[in-house]
Amino acid sequence: MIVEDLAVARGGVPVLEGLSFRLVAGAALILRGPNGVGKTTLLRTLAGLQPALAGRVSVPAESIAYAAHADGLKAVLTVEENLRFWAAIHGTGAVETALEAMDLRGLRGRMAANLSAGQKRRLGLARLLVTGRAIWLLDEPTVSLDAGSVALFGSVVRAHLAAGGAALMATHIDLGLAEAGVLDLSPYRAKAPAAGGRIGQFDEAFG
Amino acid sequence: MGALLSRDLRLAMRAGGGFGLGLAFFLLLAVLVPLGVGPEGGVLGKIAPGILWVGALLSCLLSLDRIFALDFEDGSLDLLATSPMPLEAVVAVKALAHWLVTGLPLTAVAPVLGVLLNLPVEGYGWLVLSLLLGTPALSVIGAFGAALVVGVKRGGLLLSLLVLPLYVPTLIFGAEVVKRGAAGLEVVVPLLLLAGITLGAAALLPFAAAAAIRVNLR
Amino acid sequence: MSIWEYANPKKFMQTSAWALPWVMGLAVLSLVAGLIWGFFFTPDDFRQGSTVKIIYLHVPAAMMAINAWVMMLVTSLIWLVRRHHVSALAAKAAAPVGLTFTVIALVTGALWGQPMWGTWWAWDPRLTSFLILTLFYMGYIALWEAIENPDTAADLTAVLCLVGSVFALLSRYAVLFWNQGLHQGASLSLDKEENVADVFWFPLLVCIGGFVLLFVALVLMRTRTEIRARRLQALLARERLA
Structure with missing residues (x-):
């Protein structure tokens, strides 16, 4: 995945600009930056859910799996x-391996409504495995996970990288991925128009 | 696609899915109207086609906001939008699932309610046929309306305001088929027009609805 | 110079500031002239008496009720294709004006219908179509109001306007099918033979011109307000982020 001079906006207001980086197979990149800097906005833009304000994102078609704050689970x-539903949607059959990897074997018959927050999160992350996609975009993947599950997830990500995948994640917790690069977003914060930043159409109207 | 259809059907059938609510509402309406209008069979038989069609339309409306709102809230819609399945197909499949759990059962029980409303004998066949041809349009148009308001919290009332005017042609042709059929008149023209609206809506509205969802996910 | 230059908010604000008083002035002038001419200087109809004079409000309002929707359709398309904010805001600005004209047409129609047909309301195709048009206007305005993000609202209302136009047209024909009505055919056409007599026709033309100008003036004024409100929102959003 190659990102060049990307600018993203939230609610019509630019939040990040001039962002360029490159994510190759087998590599992981961790996004850092204070709350509200635009990590979620960046991930959603890369996932194709919202248009970029400027710049270019080049990724192979249908290679991105996105995991947001919400896990997309059905309680009933x-x-x-x-898991079978998402595997069918993505046309893969890797349900058993995914259950195994996220330690969900014993819970397979349980309604999602009766899972604890951490178990739900693990199921949400297991969904990544059944998508069969190479680039994982993860938004705070470790929320509500206990130490053991964080380590488990870290090893799942490492296995994914070893298999030629890549991951871009916004997280504050150390996953134990020593090889992961860190990208601090603070320097790319969009400037206000007064400071020479991007000018919106409606600023121009009152020049 | 089959996976999405079977998931939506399963969700509708399980606890809290709301299956049957629309049917109960339809039944209630058919009981309340004679209580309000009076028991004369002649009057009831005359207004039965209109009442049954309006009832079917309102029952359909009840469950429209569930089509996308639940998937939007739990994040499934984001994930579906990034999946290999085109969003247009997601809309079409969800509209089909909605029809299978509302429109189709409504069509099945309509003749029974026709008895309660003294519908003339000649009308029953046309009642079932017109609902069978017309209710898919109600689901597709409703899915479009639901896609527009998916980002609005408590958008149920707004949804009714947007969708009901769009239901006007379907209602008019649908009720006209039953009215004419019950009176022993020619029904081919309104029947064909009704089928035309359903086919046109099913062919084109998924694109408009998918566009609306993309805008709402931004 | 291209017409799209006026889609720039700055250029639009400048031009409309200059044009607005002239359009408004002309609108008032032609409405006053047309209505006085129509009300006081035309003979009574031999059949309808002086009730016919409500035509000077009814017909122009009804025409503009439909034209306003067509204008919204065109500006919505321009927004979807070319992403000019002014176009989307003009559509938003036109909707309440169009709704008002629709209500005026319905009310004056009821006032005229009572002495003519002996009823305030009949489920005549034309009347019914206008009632349905009112519902479309209400839905469109409600959708604008319900959505916070202005660009999202502009996109969704534009899609609704496109789909709504198709269904409004379908409803028009469905209603014709459902009931052939009392209402006379169109009173105006280019074919002179079928028109109302000249003596009513000329003041009516002046009134129609007045309504068109009034519509343009009101939409310009409201679009200017919308642009300012949008700018204010952008500034506030930026301030909150900073």
């Missing part, structure tokens, strides 16, 4: 049914 479906 069982753990296995939830």
Whole structure:
């Protein structure tokens, strides 16, 4: 994935600009920056859910798996049914390996409504494995996970990288991925128009 | 696509899915109207086609906001939008699932309610046929309306305001088929127009709805 | 110089500031002239008496009720294709004006219908179509109001306007199918033979011109307000972020 001179906006207001980086197979990149700097906005833009204000993102088609704050789980479906649905949508059959990897075997028949917050999160992350996609975009993946699960997830990510995948994640917690690069977003914060930043159409109207 | 359809059907059938609420509402309406209008069979038989069609339309409206709102809230819609399945197909499949759990059962029970409303014998066949042809349009148009308001919190009332005017042609042709059929008149023209609206809506509105969802996910 | 220059908010604000008093002045002038001419200097109709004079409000309002929707359709398309904010805001600004004209047409129609047909309201195709048009206007305005993000609202209302136009047209024909009505055919056409007599026709033309100008003036004024409100929102959003 190659990102060149990207600018993203939230609610019509530019938040990040001039961002360029490159994510190669087998590499992980961790996004850092204070709350509100635009980590979620950046991830959503890269996932194709919102248009970029400027710049270019080049990725192979259909290679991105996005995991947001919300896990997209249905409370009245069982753990296995939830995973099978996403596997079918993505045309893969890796449900068993995903259950195994995120230690969900024993919970497979349980309704998602009866899972704890951490178990739900693990199921949400297991979904990444059944997408069969190479580039993972993760937004705070470790929220509500205990120390053991964080380590488990760290090893899942490492296995994904070793298999030629890549990951871009916004997180404050150390996943134990020593090889991961860190990208601090603070220097790319969009400047206000007064300071020479991007000028919106409506600023110009009152020049 | 089959996976999405079977998931939506399963969600509708399980606890809290709201399956059956629309049917109960339809039944209530058919009971309340004679209580309000009076028991004369002649009057009831005359207004039965209109009441049954308006009832079907309102019952359909009840469950529209569930089509996308639940998936939007739990993040599934984001994930579906980034999946290999085109959003247009997601809309079409969800509208189909909505029809299978509302429009189709409504069509099945309509003749029973026709008895309650003294619908003339000649009208039953046309009632079922017109609902069978017309209710898919109600689901597709409703899915479009639901896509527009998916980002609005408590958008149920707004949804009704947007969708009901769009239901006007379907209602007019649908009720006209039953009215004419019950009176023993020619029904081919309104029947074809009704089918035309359903086909046109099913062919074109998924694109408009998918566009609206993309805007709402931004 | 291209017409799209006026889609620049700055250029639009400058030009409209200059044009608005002239358009408004002309609108008032032609409305006053047309209505006085129509009300006081035309003979009573031999059949309808003086009730016919409500035509000077009814017909222009009804025409503009439909034209306003067409204008919203065109500006919505321009927004979807070319992303000019002024175009989207003009559509937003036109909707309440169009709704008002629709209500005026319905009310004056009821006032005229009572002495003529002996009823305030009949489920005649034309009347019914206008009632349905009112519902479309209400839905469109409600959608604008319900959505916070202005660009999202502009996109969604534009899509609604496109789809709504198709269904409004369908409803028009469905209603014709459903009931052939009492209402006379169109009173005006280019074919002179079918028109109302000249003596009513000329003041009516002046009134129609007045309504068109009034519509343009009101939409210009409201669009200017919308542009300022949008600018204010952008400034506030920036301030909150900083």
